[in-house]
Amino acid sequence: MLEKVPVTHVAGIGPAKTKALAELGIHDVAALLTHFPYRYDDLRIRPLLSYADGDRVRVQVTINGSPKLRWQNGKSILQAPVLVDFQTPAYAMWFNQHYLQKRLREGEVVILQGKWSERYRRIAVSHTEFGNQRLRSEEAAMYPVYRSSKQISSPQIAAFIQQALAQFQDQIVDLLPLELRQRYKLVNRYEALLAMHRPRTREELRQAHRRLAFEEFFLFQLQLQRYRVQAKLQSDGVVRHVPSDVFEKFADALEGFTLTDGQYDAMQEIYHDLHSPRAMTRLLQGDVGSGKTWVAFFAAYAMVRAGWQVAMMAPTEILAEQHLLEARKRLEPLGVRVALLTGSTGIRERREILALLAAHQVDLLLGTHALLTEDVEFARLGLVITDEQHRFGVAQRGTLQEKGERTDILYLSATPIPRTLALAIYGDLDVSVIRERPKGRQPVRTYWLRSSEEDKAVRMVRRELAKGRQAYIVAPLVEDSEKLEATSAVSLYEQMQSHLAGYRVSMLHGRQSAKEKDAIMRSFIAGEIQALVSTTVIEVGIDVPNATIMLIYHAQRFGLAQLHQLRGRVGRGANASFCILLGDPPGDVAKQRLETMVGTDDGFLIAEKDLELRGPGEFLGVRQSGLPEFTVGDLARDLNIMQVARDEAEKLLQENEFWLLPVYEGLRKHLFEADSAGLKY
Numbered sequence: 025m026l027e028k029v030p031v032t033h034v035a036g037i038g039p040a041k042t043k044a045l046a047e048l049g050i051h052d053v054a055a056l057l058t059h060f061p062y063r064y065d066d067l068r069i070r071p072l073l074s075y076a077d078g079d080r081v082r083v084q085v086t087i088n089g090s091p092k093l094r095w096q097n098g099k100s101i102l103q104a105p106v107l108v109d110f111q112t113p114a115y116a117m118w119f120n121q122h123y124l125q126k127r128l129r130e131g132e133v134v135i136l137q138g139k140w141s142e143r144y145r146r147i148a149v150s151h152t153e154f155g156n157q158r159l160r161s162e163e164a165a166m167y168p169v170y171r172s173s174k175q176i177s178s179p180q181i182a183a184f185i186q187q188a189l190a191q192f193q194d195q196i197v198d199l200l201p202l203e204l205r206q207r208y209k210l211v212n213r214y215e216a217l218l219a220m221h222r223p224r225t226r227e228e229l230r231q232a233h234r235r236l237a238f239e240e241f242f243l244f245q246l247q248l249q250r251y252r253v254q255a256k257l258q259s260d261g262v263v264r265h266v267p268s269d270v271f272e273k274f275a276d277a278l279e280g281f282t283l284t285d286g287q288y289d290a291m292q293e294i295y296h297d298l299h300s301p302r303a304m305t306r307l308l309q310g311d312v313g314s315g316k317t318w319v320a321f322f323a324a325y326a327m328v329r330a331g332w333q334v335a336m337m338a339p340t341e342i343l344a345e346q347h348l349l350e351a352r353k354r355l356e357p358l359g360v361r362v363a364l365l366t367g368s369t370g371i372r373e374r375r376e377i378l379a380l381l382a383a384h385q386v387d388l389l390l391g392t393h394a395l396l397t398e399d400v401e402f403a404r405l406g407l408v409i410t411d412e413q414h415r416f417g418v419a420q421r422g423t424l425q426e427k428g429e430r431t432d433i434l435y436l437s438a439t440p441i442p443r444t445l446a447l448a449i450y451g452d453l454d455v456s457v458i459r460e461r462p463k464g465r466q467p468v469r470t471y472w473l474r475s476s477e478e479d480k481a482v483r484m485v486r487r488e489l490a491k492g493r494q495a496y497i498v499a500p501l502v503e504d505s506e507k508l509e510a511t512s513a514v515s516l517y518e519q520m521q522s523h524l525a526g527y528r529v530s531m532l533h534g535r536q537s538a539k540e541k542d543a544i545m546r547s548f549i550a551g552e553i554q555a556l557v558s559t560t561v562i563e564v565g566i567d568v569p570n571a572t573i574m575l576i577y578h579a580q581r582f583g584l585a586q587l588h589q590l591r592g593r594v595g596r597g598a599n600a601s602f603c604i605l606l607g608d609p610p611g612d613v614a615k616q617r618l619e620t621m622v623g624t625d626d627g628f629l630i631a632e633k634d635l636e637l638r639g640p641g642e643f644l645g646v647r648q649s650g651l652p653e654f655t656v657g658d659l660a661r662d663l664n665i666m667q668v669a670r671d672e673a674e675k676l677l678q679e680n681e682f683w684l685l686p687v688y689e690g691l692r693k694h695l696f697e698a699d700s701a702g703l704k705y
């Protein structure tokens with residue numbers, strides 16, 4: 025398996041480049057081969073006549089005299105007369121590229137890329153290519169551009185990928201059954217990879233893309249549906265006899281707060297599900313801060329009253345603890361016995377909890393991944409709730425479910441995705457939606473400021489802190505490099521210490537130990553820290569009502585859904601809250617994202633806009649958008665492929681014997697390995 029072959033096995037990759045690739049998250053050959061271009065440039069050479077004044081041109085020129093070098097304010101200017109297209113006299117100018125002087129010989133034919141000034145008949149050159157580097161025209165039509173870094177350039181990455189493709193061609197395994205490939209006319213995996221990295225035509229690229237998206241979705245669906253098909257075979261659900269006074273009793277425990285209509289409707293739907301003989305698989309969608317936790321607690325309470333146990337899994341310890349505090353307040357008074365199990369639960373305590381659980385003396389077990397371990401055994405598990413479930417692998421969800429028989433399932437999700445999409449991703453499930461926020465909340469006032477207006481933003485933060493409130497300061501996103509991201513958080517933190525002198529400032533990033541992060545988060549929750557400089561690690565579910573302002577640096581780098589999630593950390597109490605987006609968007613799409621954020625805080629509108637804006641080629645901001653992450657497939661664009669993949673996966677799994685045939689050995693093995701590695705699909 026190429027996942028196990030380190031990049032050092034590719035001819036030409038030495039220690040320095042290995043390190044550079046590792047920083048881009050590429051460690052093995054499989055990752056290198058799926059490091060796809062995010063853009064293809066048209067590098068074909070055109071005649072000068074086809075361009076207008078001010079255009080970026082790519083032309084062929086003959087050096088028509090010896091280049092002259094001069095210096096101006098410490099910068100070099102190299103100038104040479106040229107003949108463009110063997111006929112048009114002009115000048116070429118290179119700024120700060122004096123090293124080219126020796127290489128540019130009179131009479132030499134080179135390709136220049138740069139800006140054309142008609143008036144001065146001059147090309148300001150940004151890129152020079154010598155004869156031997158000239159691309160063949162079919163290669164130049166769609167020249168791949170890769171995510172790269174200072175240590176490794178895009179053309180270098182391209183060369184390594186080509187080398188790896190040649191060297192490992194025989195080891196590129198095709199997981200898709202031949203029959204499927206034929207039915208849907210899908211090219212084989214090797215061809216697809218080849219075409220992604222060096223497409224000769226648009227159509228070739230389209231076919232490669234279609235094939236890889238199909239594969240990705242198909243594997244995802246197989247994994248997802250294995251559990252569903254099994255659950256169906258097991259039988260339908262169990263009727264849970266929930267007494268009808270649960271609504272009243274639960275409302276009493278809320279100490280005067282009124283449930284929103286959306287919360288109440290969702291509770292009704294859950295109540296009906298539990299009563300029906302059909303197993304419940306329900307997705308509870310609610311915008312950030314809409315109060316999903318209470319609804320989940322209601323479900324837990326109802327189930328407990330019917331005589332069953334409940335497991336609720338959160339993606340982080342902090343969140344699980346937050347649930348515990350809230351459950352103590354809301355559920356313990358109703359007689360629900362609650363316990364918490366996480367990775368940092370001590371051995372003795374853990375043993376006690378497990379004993380109580382097996383004896384049915386714990387009704388609701390809250391926790392993290394720690395709930396998945398084998399020795400966690402319930403006496404009578406009836407309901408599994410997973411919070412922010414997209415963060416768990418499909419296999420992990422299945423594991424928890426299997427700890428009970430015919431368990432009901434409730435997923436909580438803060439990403440409002442359109443229904444068609446939900447169906448395609450999760451298959452058959454029911455969806456409850458909470459649209460409104462609790463009464464008394466004010467919408468978060470959102471401002472977009474240019475980075476030159478940082479002072480103003482900092483003043484606003486200070487103003488809130490002076491009132492005794494707390495602030496989140498979000499450091500720029502650095503895609504796929506936790507290290508760089510941490511560095512940027514550290515330097516922002518240093519700045520903030522002087523900007524916010526007199527206040528207690530702290531910092532949170534992905535390179536700290538879990539323990540360190542926890543301690544910091546805890547003191548923020550307790551109000552001991554007033555301003556928290558952080559990378560996106562704060563994003564999920566944290567509930568600190570006293571935090572009323574968020575300042576996001578380089579906001580143009582984040583995706584819409586992500587910005588919305590981040591912003592959801594403020595505006596969770598009765599006080600007016602603010603979100604300041606600092607940023608200078610480079611293009612239209614980024615600008616529209618920021619404008620959308622200023623214009624609305626309705627997560628559903630934002631989700632739609634997000635899908636609309638996320639075009640191919642945009643790679644920043646996809647992370648943590650809330651949808652499962654796919655490398656090639658784009659749910660906005662390839663929804664139909666997902667649907668077909670879903671049907672095919674279902675068919676395969678239902679025809680049980682079929683699935684056991686030797687031809688599917690590779691697939692089964694892949695799924696098994698994905699299981700044990702806890703992969704996302």
Ligand SMILES: Nc1ncnc2c1ncn2[C@@H]1O[C@H](COP(=O)(O)OP(=O)(O)OP(=O)(O)O)[C@@H](O)[C@H]1O
Binds near residue numbers: 312317462
């Ligand atoms: N009906 C209500 N009235 C007043 N406050 C409420 C109501 N429902 C929930 N809350 C409070 O609102 C806050 C947000 O609720 P909760 O944490 O459940 O949101 P959420 O939907 O999980 O949001 P996120 O996805 O952002 O984590 C909590 O402090 C909760 O106690």
